[in-house]
Every structure is written in C-alpha cells, then in structure tokens.
Amino acid sequence: MLQPNEFKIYNASAGAGKTYTLVKEYLSILLSNINPFAYESILAITFTNKAANEMKERILQQLVKFSQPDFAENSDLKNLSKELEISPKEMHLRSKNVLVKILHNYSRFSVSTIDKFNLRLMKAFAQDLGLSSNFNVEMEQEKLFEESVHQLFAKIGEDELLTSVLIDIALDNLNDNKTWDISRDLVKTASALYNDTHLTQLAKLQKYNLEEFNEFRKTVFSQTAQKKNALKNNASEFIQLITENGVSIGDFASGASGIGGYFKKFLNEDFAYPTQTHLKNIENTDPKKFTSGKADPSLNLIIENIFPRIQQLFYDAVKIQKDLPLWEGIQKTIVSMSIINEVEKSIDLLKEDQNVLLISEFNKRISSGLQKQPSGFIYERIGNRFHHYFIDEFQDTSTLQWQNLLPLIENARAGSDTVMLVGDAKQSIYRWRGGNPEQMMNLVENHQKLDIKVENLPKNWRSHENIIAFNNSFYQNIANDLKIEAYQKLYFEGNNQEKNDKKGGYVQLNFISKKDKTIEDYNYHDAVLVQLLENIQSVKSQGFQLNEITILHSTKKLGKLIAEFLTKNEIPLISSESLLLKNADEIEVLELFFKTISNEEDKISKTLFLLKFNQLKNQIFPEITQSIQSVLDENQTALKVLLDQFGFDISFAFEPSVSMYDFVEKSIQYLELNGKADAYLQYFLDYVLEYSMSNEYNFQRFLEHWESKKDDLSISPPDGIDAVQLMTIHKSKGLEFPVVMLPFADWGDRKNYPNFWIPIDDPELPFDEFLVKSYGKLDQVNDEISAKITEEHQEFLLDNLNMLYVATTRAVEQLYILTERKESKDEDKLKTGVSQYFNSQFPTGEEIAVIGEKVRNSEPENEKTIAENLDFTSENWENRIEISRESSKRWKKKKEIVYGELIHEMMKEIHSEKDLDKVLKKALISGEIKESERDELKNKMISIVQHPELKAHFDENLKSLNERDFLDENGEIFRPDRLVLDGNSCMIIDYKTGGESVKHIAQINYYAENLAKSGYQIEQKFLVYIGDEIEVKEVN
Template identity: 65%
Template structure:
C-alpha cells in the first residue's frame, strides 16, 4: 500500500494483474480517508479510453460491492480492512458515502486518458495561450494535412515565390528519377510537425523562410552534384594511371571484382563505399599480392610503383563518399522540408477558420507555455488540488508527455503526496507514435538514486502453467543476446510464477520459405497449416469465438481474412467492422454522390446496381433496366417510384444533414439490417453536422478521407474467429491464440532520425534523415546513432512478439519460417530445431469448461421516423412567442455567454451554435448585438478583457456539499468578481443566490470584491449587490 511521499513503480509483466493492482491502490487511498470527497484529490491517467473506462468500472464496481449488505463476505474488503487497519464496517460505510459522492459529482472523478487530461489543461489555460475558449478538438491529423497541402497547391500561379519553388522541386525530382508529385511526401514530412519525438529539433529548422530554405535546397543539390563529379574524376584518374603505365584491370587480382573494381564503379557513377576485397588489398603492405597470377613481371613491378598513388586516390574517394553520404541524406528530406513552413501556415489558417485545435499538438502547447508557470499555479487553475497520482501504461509515455507531467511529480514529492507508475517496458509497442520505454527502464535503474520503490508483480493470473513456462524459458534465453538494460528486463521479467491453472498447450510449426517445385507458395503453406490448427482447436471443443488470430500487418490480415472466408469460416476483423464495408452505408454514400452531382453517371450506375443487390434483385437484367436513367430519358425519382421508393425529400430543403440521412435510411428501408453500422454512421453525421455547415459535397469529401478509419465495436457473443493486429490485441486475452506469420522484423524499417552535420554552407547543427544509406561509414558518432536506431527496431519487434505470445490463456499456436536468418523468426530457429511441427509444451485437449451462458441481450429494432412525426408543437408555445423579442434573445444569449471569455469569442460561438442547430441564421444579428452590449457595458467591459482570468459555469462545492455554479467569475490575483446573468424581472432570490456564491467562495480563500447581477432584456441592466 502507498505511504505518504511514496514514489512507486509497479513493473507488471503480461497477465500480472496490473489493473487489479491499480484499483486496489486507488481504493486503499480513497477508503483510508474520512473525507467522502477524497476522490477529488486523486488523478489517474492512462493512454486509451478502453483502459480508462475499465479502471472506472472496476473502482465503481468494487465500491458498489463493498456497499452491499453482505459486505462481510467480500474477500477484497477483508484484505483492505487488514491493510488499512480499519474495521470492515467503517470501509462499508465509507464505500457507500463515496460511491454516492462520485456518482453525484462524476466530472470530478479524475480517471481519464492523458489526452482528456491535457484537454482539461488547455481549456483552463485557453486565455493564456491566446486560444478561443470554444475551440473544437480535431482528432484526425491526416485530414487536416490533406486539406492544407491542397490549399497550398491551390496557390500555384498566384504566389510567385511558392510557384517557382514547387516547379524547381518537381524538376529536381524528375532529374533524380523521383516522382514530381510531392503530395504524399509533403504530408508524411508535415506529420513530424506534430510528433513529440521531433518537436524540439524541428523548431530549429522552422526559423527559416521559404526563400532561405530554397537556397539551402539548391546548395544541397549543388554539393551532391559536385561530390559525384569529383568521384567520377577519381575513378577516371585511376584508370588513366593504369593506361599511362600500360597495365589493365586484368593485371590486378580478381580484376574488376578486386581492388581496382572500386575505381571502375566510380567512373561508372556507382558511388558505393569500397568493398571488403578492396580494403583487404589496401591494407596489405605487399603490393605484389595485388597482382593476378597472369600478370607479367613488368606489370607486377609497375603495380608496386603506382600502389601509393592508387591508395591515395582511394583515401581521397572515401573522404568524398563520406561527404556525399551526408549531402544525399539531407537531399532526401530537404525537398519537402523546404516548404514545411508554408504547409504549417496553411494548417494554421484552416485551424483558425474552423476554430479547431489538433489533439496531437496538446503536448507541444503545454510544454511550450505551461511549464513556465509554477506547478501549484497550474493545477490550482484546473479546479482541483491533487495529492495522489497514478500513471498507467507508463512505457507508452512520450518524452514530452513525461516532461509535462514532471511538475506534478516534483510537486507531489515536495508535498509528501504519492506517485505510482505502472507499466512494462517489454510491452512497449508504440514507439512510432512517441512512446519511450527507455524512460521507464532508466527510472528503474536509478531507483536508489531517486528514492523510488520498484515492485515486480510476480504472478501471471492469465495463462495456464505450460504457456507461462514456455514464455519464461523462451524470453529468458533471448535475453542473453540483448543489451544490458533489456537483458535484465527480459531476464527478470520472465520469472513469472504460475497460478492455479494447470496444463496448457504450445505448438510451433516451421514452414520452408522455398519448396522443391515452382508452384510452391509460402503464404499458401502457412494458411494451410493455420486451417489445420483451427480445425484441431475446434475438435478439442473450442468455439470459433474463443480463438484469436494475431497478425503484424494489414496485408497479412487481408490474406488471412480472404482465405478463411473462402473456407466458409466466420471471422470478425477490423476490415469487416469498417463502416465503409457495410452494403447499406455504401448505398447511402452512392445516393449522396448521385444527388450532389447530377453529372456523376458512374456513381449513379453503382448506386442502382447496389440497390438492386440489396433489394434481392427485383430487376433480372439490371444493365438494360437502368440504361434510360443513365441516358437521362427517365428521371431517377420516377425510376425509383416504380419500385415504391419515394425520394421526393431529396429535392426539398432538409433541416440538416442528419435529417437528410434519416430520410434516406427510411426511404430505402435500410433499417432492417446492419443496425449497428447505421447507428454509428448517424452518430458520425451528427458529430460532423455540429462542427460544419450543411453541405452534402463537403461532407462526402470529409467522409472519403475518414471512411477507412471508422469502424463499429466488435460485437459480443458472436461465434467467429477474431482476427486482429498485435497492437489491437494488447491488454486482451483469448482462450486460444494463433500467430501464423511470426516472421516480422526481417528488414530494418527506420523512422526519421537526426544526425549532426557540420557544413559551412548550411546553418544547421543537425538534420533529419529518413534512411541509413551509407551514413554508417561517415563517422563513429553517426554509426552509434544508427546502431541505436537498429537496436530500438530489434527491441520493438521483440516486444511485439512478447505481446503476441502472452495473450493466450490455454493454447498457443505459432507458425514461423524455417531457417530464417533475420527478424523474430530467428529466435525460434535458434532455440528450436528438428521436426517441422514441435509440441513445445503440454498435450492437446481442452482443460477449461466451455462457457454456456445464456444470451440475455435483446436486439431492439432500429426505428427511423421523420422528426416532424416525432415532435408535436406545444399549444403553450404561443406564450413564448408573445414574449418580447429581446427576452427571447435574452434566454438564448444567457446560454451562449457560458462560452464567452472575451469579445473575440462571439463570432466562433455563434457559428458553432448555428451549425449545431441551436439558433437560426436570421437570429444571429440580434444575438450578436445583445452579446456585444453586455461585453461593452460600462460596468462589465473590464471583466471581458485579458486582464482577468475567467471561470465560466464552473462547478464548486459549498460547505454543505452541494454544487454551486456561478455564471462568471473574474479572477485577479486572489480577488474575484461574481457575475450572474438573469432574464425577466428583478427578484430578491437573485440577491440571496449571488450572496451564497460569495460566502462559499470566501470560505475557499477568495476575496469577493464585487457581485454583479446582469438583467438581459430590452436593455442591459447591471445591479451591483452590496
């Protein structure tokens, strides 16, 4: 149990009960306090919504169990009772109180993802950061980048400098045999703008403008050309020496494949570093040994004489090759980087126009701005004062995220608060999005120096004994080949104790990469073995729904899915769950395209064919039937009317895109099937509509960018094989796991990395690279950087293997290439050999009892009904219409003022309300006028300036434990002004209410300087309360 001032790391290997430990420690802190609001002082951060929701559910579930009348029978409660030295009755009573308080104050139950926590910070500091208080969060970076690059290209012909640079880039790319279209290259490189990994270093490159960067780019291309020409001349010079001395390449040992071959390659523009033969001859002090057996004695003597000159040329060439390697490395990335600032400007314009902030730049903004503030100030502004911190999945924390969290940790350690980190560096598989497991390894290594308690969770509660033992033995053996940090990590982390589950089964199959016949196909052999394994598992009593097949890449997943579908084996995969793969959603998309563009005959034809298939082929010859529609001899409306489909709504105004979509679903009677897909699609349409104006064409453009990413949740209780990537399997478990392509990592794929450069012609100390090339030959410093990249690649692939093999509860099947020399397959080939099929542990045969739970769920019909039929206009509504127009506006403006901090928020708030359907276009001028009258009122104007810190509609708890929510609080140091908006006449209860707010805030330590009641009506009346 955590003690005051504890900084503790739980090192939790797979299946060790990480979430259970987190919840137990959380409850220990919670229930040791007499304060029923103790949960407000605890912050728990994790990295996925699934993990955050699971933790919340577990905490609430335990509190609910502790609150029941039979609490004395609860073993977890008894354990906590012993640890806390509290009577069970006290824990029971506190659980009841705290459960009630959490449910009634759920927004203060701080268990969330790091992104949501960051959003909370951003909202709190919106004014400090110069952000609109009502910014929208954009999750999809790719969409924004695509729009920004398209916007950039739209300036071609208008912006002379940009046009000139883009033309030069296109020409240079063509000369280098690269594509002139740099769209994809630009988008990929622009992503580094929002990468935690490259953030600080990339900022140094962004100091230069387009013209400067273009000059740098020209310098790079010029130097590449210069170095190549030098090397060609050296190659020619070497052969001129041979010609002058009347000898040939054949007089040298191995001819053009030996020492002299290096110069031959140079003169033929093959700029490779010298090979092993060249170096071996060069290091040989006896030049006579350079000669071939056929060389004459004269040739031998000549070679001995010219050897020093050739060696000198070789040395010179190697130095130039080193220069060339660096210049070429810069050349590969500088093209897109030269206009990366222009891309960012375009992104900023789009963000400003749409009032959005990318979730991926939260860490960047917090790091740049908030770390300047004292940590106490930062977290006071959130509205809570945390005393206990839990950080889950710490191995996936990026360097920048950890730096942003450090003020919390440092403040906690200085205040006798507690910090608990939980993770497992062996399960770090997100380096590509910034995860830095070395941070966790470093903290563990420095535990004594930093006074950190490290505890390994010793027991695996997930798997059966034989699977645990296999993983222990396998990874302990692999650990011997790793560097010191990871050797210790894998050796110590794979000494897991087993649980009460005996038995278990592990099978390994080796498949030869090449066969004896021409038609041999490795993939087909693997899939054939996979089918045998599936059949075997079923014969042992496992249902398909209990089997998971894990794969590394989408391409592998597609192969497996197609194969199993051919064999009539039902599967659930990310592909099958995609919205865009639903026939009903495809029909809606095609209908939208048809309606939005009458000239799009392709979409019209595809729509009619799709409709024919969905309606069970009412037309036998669909091609002939739709010809009149495609030739415009018959309208689509009349054609559909013949089969009793009415689309007249499509030619009348709709209230919103959501309304139009609902009418589409109803018109085509799509709600009979695929209800989950339809509901998710409607949710997506609603979310889009709240952020954007109703424009069908723009929606389709947005959908086209997003549709390959949107999928429904995996349905429960379906008897189908679960097919998923290893990344998606993390944190999950399955009775049977199969890994058919255990062979990834055979080719090193490098992310962008930085190397030092010292070039007088360039003002950079280091530059970003996208491949190794010949850089290893340049210097020991660069070689060390590349070795580090290679080692991280190796570790990341080993971690993937570890995650994959530790998902299994009862049976594990692995298929890997035979005699592999690279990648994770090497581990199996080195550790196991012999037969093509090896039973590594246990015997076949199901041990666990099949689950026979009743399906208690009921699928409700998906009902689509036009809103006009669902909503009745109230007969009392005329009373509202009789109100004065200003009072109606007053009610609406009161609600909108929650989002107003300064005058600059008015326009975006009104735009957002319009898109959300909360107001009509014709209401905007009147509302804007009324809002500006409030903001500019002589008694209020100062409180809408940047001079004050503003809390709008912020919840506080009074001394009775009740929630109070003043409309607006303006803070300046410890002095505050309370502003409350009212519509209608003045009432004494308004005074009583604002006085109650003031008393409550004063008890919290604030000095209430002014209390203002603002009456919104025909005119703005401000009443100062004494």
C-alpha cells in the same frame, strides 16, 4: 498501500494484474480517509479512453460490491479491511458514502486520459498561453493537415519557388518508384510537426525560410555531385594509369572483383564501399601479391612501379566515400524538409481561422507556457488540489508529457503526497508517437538515488503454465543477444514470472520456408495461410468455438491478406475491416445516392448507385443496363421516375428537409433500407447527427467529411457471433484471448528501419542534426554518427521485440506462432527481424516445435446466445405519435421563467457574440428549443451581450470562464456563471430568473470573497435578471 510521501513504481509484466493492483491502491487511499470527498484529491492518468473508462468502471464496480448487503462475504473487502486496519462494517459504510458522492459529483472523479487532463490545464491557462478563451479542440487532425496541403497546392503557379519545390518533391518520388501524388507525403510531414518525437529537432529548423532552405538544398546537391565526380575522376585516372602501362583489370589479384573492379564501378554510378579483400590487397607490403597469379610475370615490375599511385587513389576514394553517405542521406530528405515551414504556416492559418487547437500540440503548448509557473498556482487555476497521483501505462509516456507532469510530481514529493507509476517497458510499442520506455527503465535503475520504491508484480494470472514457461524461457534467451545492458536486464529479469494454478496449455511454432524448389509456384504467404487454416481447424476440433480464437497481425496489409483468405475458405471473421461502416452495402448505397442527388453531372455515382441498389434489392430492374442508359444523361427527374416505377418514392429528395439527419432518415425509409436491425445504419445516423451539431446543412461538405473519415468509422462487434477475431497487435495490447494465432511473425528486418536524426558537423551546413531515411553506410562517416546509428538500431530492435512480447503474452490457453525458417549468416542474429529469434532457439530442419499437449484444459464456454436484432424503424418525424422534445416539458411553466432558465443554460457556452448562432443551432438540433422560439431567444441573448454595462465583457479577445468549478476554504464547490479575466483582474456575472433577492447578492459576494483569496482582484460584480426584459444590477 502507499505511505505518506511515497513514490512507488509497479513493474507489471503481461498478465500480472496491473489494473487490479492500481484499483486496489486507489481504493486504499480512498477508503482509508474518513472524508467522502477524498476522491477529489486523487488524479489518475492513463493514455487511452478505453483504459480510463475501464479504470473508472473497475473502481465503481468495487465500490458497488462493497456497498451491497452481503459485503461481509466479499474477499476483496476483507483483504483491504485487514490491510487498512478498518472494520468491514466501516469499510462498507465508507464505500456507500463515497459512491454516492462520486455519482453526484462525477466531474470531480479525476480518472482521465492525459489529453483530457492537459485540456483542463489549457482551458485554465488559455490567457497565459495566448489562446482564445473559447478555443475548440480538433481531434480529427489529419482532416486539417489535408486542408493545409490543399492550401499549399492552391499556390502552385503563383509562388514560383514553392511551385519549384513541390515539383522537385514529386520528381524525387518518381525516381524512388513512388506515386507523383505527394499529398500523402506532405500530410505525413504535417503530422511530424506535432509528434513529440521530432519537436526539438524541428524547432531548430523553423528559423529557416523557404529561400534559405533552397540555398541549403543547392549546397547539398552540389556537394553530393562533387564527391561523386571526384570518385569518377579517381576511377578514370586509375583506368588511364593502368592502360598507359599495358596493364588490364584482370591482371590484379581477384581479377574483375578486385581493385580494378572496385574503381570501374564508379564510372557506372556504383559507389560501393571496398570489401575486406580490397583492403587486404591494397595494404599488402609486397606488390607482387597485389598481382593476379594468372598475369604475365613481366607485369610484376610495372605494377610495382605504379602501386604507390594506385594506393593513393584508393585511399583518396575511401576518404570521399566516407563522407558521401552523409550528403546522399541529406539529399534524400532536404527537399521534403524544406517545405515543412510552409506546411506549418498553412496549418497555423487554418487553426486561427477555425479557432482550434490540435490535440497533439497540447504537450508542446503546456511545456513552453507552464514550466515557469509554480505548481501550486497551477492547482488553484484548475480548481483542484491533488494529493495523490496515479499514472498508468507509464512506459508509453513521452519525454515531453513527463516533463509537463514533473512540476506536479515534485510538488507532491515536497509534502506528504503520494505518487504511483505503473507500467512495463517490455510493452512499450508506441515510440513512433513519442513513447519513451527508457524513461521508465532509468527511473527503475536509479530508484535508490531518487528515493523511489520499486515493486515487481511476480505472478502471471492470465496464462496456463506452459505458455508462461515458454515466454519466460524464450525471452530470457533473447536477452543474451541484446547489446545494451539495460535492455538485457529488462528482458532477463522481467521474464521470470511465477505460474498460477492453471495447468497445461499449449504452444506451437510452425517454421515455413521462404522458398521451396520442390514445389512448383511455391509462395511463402500462401504456405503460411494454409497452415493457419489448418491450425484453426485443429483448434476447433478440440472443442473451442471460433469466437475464442484471435489472430494477431503486424500490419493492415497482412490483416487484409488474412481476411481475404479466411473469407474465401468460409471461416466466419470479425475484423476492423469487416466492421467498417463503408463496407456495409446499405451505407454504400446511401453514399452513392447522396452523391447522385447532390450532383446530377456525376454519372459515375449515378451508375454505381443503380448497380449497387439493384444488387441489394435482388435485381429489381429487369434490364439494368437499359435502366441506367435511360437516366444517365437526363436530369434528376428521370431518376425519380425510374425508381417510382418500382415502388421507391424519392420525391422527398427534391423538397426541403428540416435537417441533414431528417434527410438521411428519409433516404433510409424511402429506399427501404430499413429491415431487420442494422447496426451500421444506426451508427451512421449517430455519425450524421454528430456532424450536424457542429456543421451547416451542406451535403457536399458532408460528403467530403465522410470521405476523410470513412476509413476509420466502424461499429462495435456484435455479442455472441461465433467468428474468428482478427486484430492488429497494437489493438490487442491489454487484452487476453483463449487462443492466439500469430501468422507472419517475421517483421522488423533492416528494410524497415525508421527515419532518424543524425548529428551534423560540417561548415557547409547550418544544421547540427538532420533527418535521414536509412542507415546505408552512414556508420562509416564518423564515430559520432556511428554511435547514433547503434543507438537507433538498438531502439528499433527493442521496439520490434516489444511488439513480439505483446503478441505472445495475450494467450490464455493456446498460442500458435507461424514464422519463417531461414538461415542467417550474420553474426548479429537480431539484424534479420523477429523470425531469427525463433530460428536461433529451435534447431534447423524441424518444421514444427511444440510445448505441452494439444488438448483443451479449460471447461468449454456455454454457447453464447447471439443477440437478436431489433427492427430498425424509420418514419417521418411529422407522423410520430410522440415527439421527443425537451420544450414540451416546459409548457406548464410561465413563459418568462421558461425562457430565463433556457437562456441561463445556453449562456454557459457563450463567450462572445459570435457564439450565439452556433449555440442556438445546437439547441435546435437537440430538441431543446423549437424553430418558432429561435428568434425570440436570440434577441434576448443579444440584449445581454450588447447591454451597455456588459458589452465590453463579451469581447472575444477577453478570457472568460463559464460555469467553472472552484473550491472554497472548506472544500465546497462553487460555480460562478461567468468570470471575465484581464490579467489578474476579475469581473463576475451571475444570471438569475424571477425577482430580485438578497440571497442573490449574498451568493455573488461569496463568490467574490473566495476568488479574492485565490489571488484574483475583483473589479465588478453583476447580477443579470432574465425576464420579459433584461435587467442588469451591479453589486457593490
């Protein structure tokens, strides 16, 4: 258990029981405290919604178990009771009490993602950060990035310089054999602006405008051209020199591949570095050895005479060549980088127009705005005071995230509070979005200086013994090949896991050659897939079900390749691709129907709709070609007539609908897409409802939104389906599977190095660092760049090794690895990708290596019952016997009380008058109000926001806090309806229904008194009575 003022790090390798340990420590703090509200002082942070929900669920599950009548038999409770020196009975009572308090005050149960915690800070400090008090958070960032790029394109032809730069970017793409469509590249550029990895460097570039960048661009292109021309001039002088002296290229040592060939290549735009042979020959003190043995001996004296000039030309060329990669590297990126500020301006305009913040900019905003705030002040403003901090998956924390959390951590360490970090640097696979595993490694390495206790979780509870033994041995051997000592230590000491009591287990490695001359039309990918299929069949013959097999892959492209092959070979499969909404036939028909109805000129959609609908309905049109021709050039009436002939009435499509949801539901009903339960249709309707809540009824806009989202929207896999599961390695993190197969374990070669920033020290450029696309020969430029490349290279290798580690540690009982067999002549084994890890440890010539016996050790699972589909019914809402409307619950109440309560509820979301329509629309869609009530409710709400005494306090430029939780001195929560803040001044509004009461005055004074103790200066207090008329009373 954490002791007062303790900072502990748990190093938790794969399968070591990280979540169990975290939950146990959480419960230790929770139940060692007699106060049932102790959970309010604990903050637990993780990095995904899934992980946060799992942690919450595990904590609540344990509390439920501890609260059961048979608590005395619970081993976890007994162990915790013994550790805390509290009787089991007392633990039981405390658990029941805490569980009730959490469930009744769930919003105070602070287990969340770091993004949600950051949002709390942003809301609390909106005014300090210069934000609107009612800003929205944009989760769908790419959609906004795409809009910003479209805005840039709209300026083509109007802004001459911008047009020129965009054309140059397109031309660069074509020169690199890429598409001329640069929109995707610009969206990636926009994404980089909000990536923690690039924030510091990009901030330095933001001071340069497009005109300045254009001048830098000219300088870079000019310098690159000058250096290439200088090399060509050198080559020309060399050719002229030897020609004038009657010497040919073949007269030099090594002939055409010797020094003459080195210079000649320059004239063909090949500026390759000199080889070791070139360097050896040119440095020869005996010019005779510089001459070919086949050359006429009479040339020895001639070559000896011109040798000093050749040497000088060579050294001059080498000097230029050392600088050239720097300028070439910058030239490849400066065109696209020059546009980055224009992209940001476009994004900023959209954000301002839509009153949104991107979720990815939270860290940056908080870092710049809150670092100067005392941590105690931060706590007061968010209404909480935390004493215990848990940070899960710490290896994925970015530098900026950690810096933002440090004020809270330092405050905790200054008192008796506790901090616990849990993670495993070997499982850090998110560097591309800011994850910094070195951060955790440094804390562990310096734990004694920093007074941090480090505890390793020693045992692997997941895998069978042979899988544990394989991973221990395999990764410890790899550790010897890593160049950085910290990485060596991480993989050597971090792969010494103790075994559990699960015996046996099986590991199989298949080595597959990239080329095989003995087989005609041999294809490496095909060979891997054939072996994969054989492995699946072998596993199935051992008694495993298909749903116990998971295939992991490193890229979406490979996942698609695997899925197509297995489907072709009739292997049932569940993958992210197969679960996508857009891939369901019914959803595709709906999409095409909507496009057809919303635009009668869209002949392509009309044709595809009829073809797909005909296929789905088992060829209902006898002559499909004739049917399409009959409506193609006609208006929508012709389509209605055609479908009506075959029993499909779409007249609803030409009549008004209550909402988009209503229209979609009718489409499903009248096109008879509603048969047996279809999870795809259910999910699609949920998506339509969610969209309708925050968007107007406009099908064209909806279809644009759907187009931007459909590649990501998928249903959850159905329970009980006996099918192989296919997923990316990244998605598998934190999960486990009975059998894991890893085909194409060969990623990470030098072709895939990421972009990186290099230091710049050149008077021709104002930058101190710049982004380049590849290493090339940059390590030859200077020692500083060489050191940076080495660092980046080692990080790249670690990231690829970490991904391999995650993949090979998911297996419980059997692990199959399919990799490339190849010989590496490179002394650095790690340069050729992860396949070389396997090749270096298993002898050449063996096509298969196994550890353990290929038999099932576990008991076969009972065959799962496949969940029976429920009928998906879709019927006009007007005909339903029971209408689900909240308004019906209010019929028996007096009208003024009903409206008062309803207005009170809706005013929670009103920050200024412009919010009225949005809030009323949301209430209408959710069924809280009826259309007939809308205008009357709106008028009453307008009476509030425009009331002479209140109007100034609903100004959109003021910061307001609605229904925000605060704590009084006794730890009790109070929640004023509305606070309006102006600096440190505060005005309180509380809404009431019914008649006046002294209790109302006492309550608002109680709010004022406690807020004043928190440092607020209370200027005014208003009670707003909502009845037939709006009455406002100021409380003195």
